[in-house]
Amino acid sequence: MPVTPDRWNDLERLFGPRGACSGCWCMWYRIKRSEWSSNANAGNRRAFKQIVDSGGTPGLLAYVHDQPSGWVSVAPREDFSSLERSNVLKRVDDKPVWSIVCFFVSKEHRRQGLSQALLEAAVKYAAEHGATLVEGYPVDRLEGKKFSSVEAFPGSVASFRRAGFREAARRSPTRPIMRRRVRPRPKG
Structure with missing residues (x-):
């Protein structure tokens, strides 16, 4: 479900008081690092809420048994x-x-395929809004190394591959740029 002003409380409940991770409120890629740091938790929350309140749809929520998950x-x-x-x-x-x-x-819904379902929903949402190319920046786990849930926020290469993405560029051993072509399609 797209995040809209009427779903803001659900997003807050999911993210919790820390804004999902370290006061991010999903602003890390949206603003300069210096601004992100100086905003801290409360400022990043306000900035993100302003995006939602202004009619922007910055992402999608998944629900499990009517709970934002x-x-x-x-x-x-x-x-x-x-x-x-x-x-x-x-x-x-x-x-x-x-x-x-x-x-x-x-936490209670990790390792149950929800990220994969969210990835597929994001691709569909982008196509419904005219996208012809969707890009992700997942983590490619080095052999034998596990990553924490914080490190996994961009998703995994394996998940993107399962969703039909292909590597388009790699300028780092652990962060490829992956792409998937999509056909724009009307909502429905």
Whole structure:
């Protein structure tokens, strides 16, 4: 379900007082790092709520038994200004893309396939809004290394592969840019 003002309380309940992780409120890729740090938890929350209240749809919520249980951030790449400032995640080319930058799943619903379902829903949502190319920036786990739930926020390469994404660029051993072509389709 798209995050809208009437679902804000559900998002707050899912993210909790820490804004999902370290006061992020899904602003990490949307603003400069210095602004993110100076905003802290309360400022990032206000900035994110302003996006939602202004009619923007910064992502989707998943519900399990009517409880908010998962989140995926999906929007046109232009909404995530810090991607361009990253040597690792800067544009591959000038094609218009939608970006999937972040996942958050409640502790009790992790390791149950919810992130994969959110990824598929994000691709569908992007296609329904005119996307022809969807991009993600998942973590590629180094052999033998586990990563924490905090490190896993961009998703895993394995999940993106299962969803039909292919590697488009790799400027870091652990952070490829993955893409999937989609056909724009009307909502429904």
